[in-house]
Amino acid sequence: MLRRQYDGYIGWGRARGQDMIMALQWLLENYPEDQREILFDNMRLLKEAAFDWPRFFSEDVFPMGDLDTIPSNDLQYDLVHVVNLGQALKSSAIVRRYTHNDVLLDTARNSVNWTFIYHGAPSGAIIGDERISGVSPTRGTELCSVVETMFSLSYLYKAIGDRYFADRCELAAFNALPVMISPDSWAHQYVAQSNQPYSIHLKETPFWNVNDRGQTFGLEPHFPCCTVNHPQGYPKFASNMFVKAGTNGIGHALLSPGRVRYLLNQDNKVDIRCQTHYPFGQSLEYTIIAQKSFDFYVRVPEWYLPQDSYVRVNGGTPKPLRPDPETGMHKIVINKTITVIQYHLGAEIKVENRQNETVAIHYGPLLYALEITTIITSAEPSDWNSQQTLPQSWYTEQTRDYTISNTSAWAYAIDTSTLKFYSTSLGKSPATTSDLPNPIFQQGAPPTFITVQACEVAWGYSRGVPAEPPLPGHRRCTSKPREVKLIPYGAAKIHIAEFPVVDISSPRETIFNGDKTQQVLAFHD
Numbered sequence: 001m002l003r004r005q006y007d008g009y010i011g012w013g014r015a016r017g018q019d020m021i022m023a024l025q026w027l028l029e030n031y032p033e034d035q036r037e038i039l040f041d042n043m044r045l046l047k048e049a050a051f052d053w054p055r056f057f058s059e060d061v062f063p064m065g066d067l068d069t070i071p072s073n074d075l076q077y078d079l080v081h082v083v084n085l086g087q088a089l090k091s092s093a094i095v096r097r098y099t100h101n102d103v104l105l106d107t108a109r110n111s112v113n114w115t116f117i118y119h120g121a122p123s124g125a126i127i128g129d130e131r132i133s134g135v136s137p138t139r140g141t142e143l144c145s146v147v148e149t150m151f152s153l154s155y156l157y158k159a160i161g162d163r164y165f166a167d168r169c170e171l172a173a174f175n176a177l178p179v180m181i182s183p184d185s186w187a188h189q190y191v192a193q194s195n196q197p198y199s200i201h202l203k204e205t206p207f208w209n210v211n212d213r214g215q216t217f218g219l220e221p222h223f224p225c226c227t228v229n230h231p232q233g234y235p236k237f238a239s240n241m242f243v244k245a246g247t248n249g250i251g252h253a254l255l256s257p258g259r260v261r262y263l264l265n266q267d268n269k270v271d272i273r274c275q276t277h278y279p280f281g282q283s284l285e286y287t288i289i290a291q292k293s294f295d296f297y298v299r300v301p302e303w304y305l306p307q308d309s310y311v312r313v314n315g316g317t318p319k320p321l322r323p324d325p326e327t328g329m330h331k332i333v334i335n336k337t338i339t340v341i342q343y344h345l346g347a348e349i350k351v352e353n354r355q356n357e358t359v360a361i362h363y364g365p366l367l368y369a370l371e372i373t374t375i376i377t378s379a380e381p382s383d384w385n386s387q388q389t390l391p392q393s394w395y396t397e398q399t400r401d402y403t404i405s406n407t408s409a410w411a412y413a414i415d416t417s418t419l420k421f422y423s424t425s426l427g428k429s430p431a432t433t434s435d436l437p438n439p440i441f442q443q444g445a446p447p448t449f450i451t452v453q454a455c456e457v458a459w460g461y462s463r464g465v466p467a468e469p470p471l472p473g474h475r476r477c478t479s480k481p482r483e484v485k486l487i488p489y490g491a492a493k494i495h496i497a498e499f500p501v502v503d504i505s506s507p508r509e510t511i512f513n514g515d516k517t518q519q520v521l522a523f524h525d
Contacts, residue, residue, distance in 0.1 A: 002045040009049050015084040017050030018091035022155075025097060043098060051079060053091040054104065057111040064118045066134035075131075082128025082141075083225075085115065086148035093159040108156060112165065121194050122352055122360035122497055123179065123367050123489055124171030125149065129191050129207035129214070135355050137498040138206050138465050140191025140215065143226040146176045147233035154240040157253060163328030166253055167301050167365075169237070173254070174279045175367045177233050178490030182217050183442035186398045188230055190214040190222035194360075194497045195466050197372055197410035200403045202464040211384070212464075217493070218401030219381040219390075242272070251297035251329055255284065255365075268292040277436060279365040280448050280488070281423070282345040292336050297329040298343050303364060308346020314339060349419050349450065358469045358498045359414075361450060361486055363421055368450050368486035369495035371443065373408040404494050411459035411466070412484060412496065413475050415504040418453040441490040450486040453504045455479050469500040477502065 002009060009017075021043050028039045055061060056079050063070060067080060078084055089111050092104040119132040121141055126149055127133050129140035153169035156162070180189040189199070191207060191214045202212040214222040242260040245251040250262060250270060259273045268291050276284040288296060298311070300323035310318035311332060323330045332341060347364040354360055361368045378400040380389045424447040437445040455477035460467045481504045489497055 002042065002049070006045070006049040009046075012078060012081075012084060014050050015078040015081070016087050017046045018053070018094045019087060021046050022090075022094050025094070040098070047095060050091075051076075053079075053088045053111070054095075054107045056088075057092070057107055057114065059110075062110075062114050062118075063132070064114065066136070067131060068134070077131065080128075080131050082126050082130065082132050082145040083148055085119075085128070085132060086126055086145040086152060089115065089149065089152035090155045090159070093156050097159065105160060108160060109162065112153070112156065112168070116168070121176065122354065122362070123176035123192075123194065124168055124173075125176035125192075127194075130209040133208060136206075136468065137194035137354075137358075138462070138468060140193055140207050140210055141176060141180075142191050142210075143177075143180045143188055144229045146172055146180065147230055147236070150177065150233055151236045151240075154237065154254060158240065158243055161327045163299060163302060163323075163326070166299055166328070167303070169254060170279070170301070170365045171367070173233070173237050173256075174365050175489045177230075178441035179493065179495070181230065181441070182402065182493075183439040183445075184398065185439075187217040187219065187400060187402055188221075188226060189217055190220075190226055193465065195469070195495075197370075197406045197466060197494050197496055198404060199494055200405060204464040206463040206465055213384075213387070216401065216403050219395060219399050220384040221401070222384050224384060245295065245297050245329065249295035249297055249331075251299065252284075252286075253299055255279075255299060255301070264290075264292075264294055268294060270294060272296070277447070280436065280440070280446055282347050282364055284343045286339075286341040286343065288334055288339045288341065290334055290336050290339070294334050296332045296334045296341075298332070298341075299323075300328045300330050301345065301365065302328065303347060303350060303362070305346030305348055308344075310342075310344055312342040314341075318342075318344075349421055351416050351419075354498050356469065357472050358500050359416060360498050361416075361419065361452075363448070363450065366448070367489040367497060369489045369492040369497040370410060370412060370499075371449075371485045371487045371492060372406045372410055372494050372496070374443070374494060375405045375407055376402055377405075378402050406494060409456055409479075410496050411456050412454040413457045413470075413477070413500040413502040414452045414454045414484070415481075415502055416452070418451075418504065420451050421448070422451070423448045441488075443487065443491055443493070446488045446491050448488065451483050452486060453481050454484045454499075455481045455502060455504065457500060457502070459500075466496075469498060472500075475500050475502050 024039050092108040096104040119127050121127050125141040125146050127139050133139040150172045153165045157165040180192045191210050199216050211222050220227045241254045241258045243251045243253045255278050257276050261271045264270050271289040273287045309321050312318045321330045350362040352360040381399050381401050382389050456479040457475050
């Protein structure tokens, strides 16, 4: 087919050609069956007719701004489609593997940097309600793009080794993905917004091509692609958790509880088990059994605090971390028999600056969002297109569609000087995942939270959802300051994650109208 003028290789197939090339590379490495020439020939043909992603990820082509301000005839939809873009982040690294063109290293780095600078959410997702949509917290992030972005980032870390890729993969895995999935995993959103204080049937939407139910939870709130695609997110994350490092090493690349058993160099059976509360705690304990000595590596995220971080081997003296400046890997020499390692990462609250002098709040790999009380209603699942109830024989009893309404105020500005972090987890002591509630990504379950002084501000609506956060100069308090709680974003199915900032101590910014507070809206009409 490919030799017949690329017969059948059209549209999104050409936008996603790198994924087929990746599959052929796996065949070449594992089961070549004397077909190396044919496999290389197919890779060449797939690349020749694929969309030119390196050209798209160049400074004079990549859309560095809100696409609503760019005439649609200047854009090729296949290239700005958010899922295609998430998959394409790894395209340059895949092609470099067999072309050995190191220019593609910078192309790969630029593709990730520019994508998240100009179209990224604080949750680690690419903002795009079908088409990439700038950095507005009112615009949607498609669930399919989250899992594809995670996979691309994990691949880039293995192929290039910059720890930035692994940090970003974890950010999406622990924030963007779980916030869009119901605690029991039977329902999901099609799109999520960084600022989404309710999840209901909208009368109008801010989205480019998503229906009025796309940000509710259900079997197929919009196109059914996400119904079948999103379950691959965590399995692919887990399969890329541990990596081979050099000729005699194994590294823990994506931090999380897990276990790997591997025959290293054909003569060293290695069993590594990691127990941890991560990402809700920053302590990891490894029990390693090996027949021979080898090098074990732990990835040190860029957000860590060196003075509060350490590694301890077999109960010995804690030693400071010395991560490689590029990969972030810290090396530990493991002797044969049994080794126990305690690995602790110091962390602190990080304030991320967003557009229009708003902020997002992070601690370690987690994004934090306003805790909003809710009313949840459910109904039998409906068809995404007709919105008619599906025949009962088509679904199981666990399958429901949900709407979530807020029962508390959400229009807050915060004073970042008052942020305080709290944890009820086991801290630096050994921990197991069985100590945590299951499911963990639901309101009230995570063992960590942040408090901050806040006040309500005048914050209106636009196209059925909260408008852009009020600009500086329009943030006077309309209520007395109070302490509010921020919880892990993945557990806050409705939330505010990008906040306007006020100085609570400033009389100019804390004027309020008597004791009146903002009316709470349930939006059931």
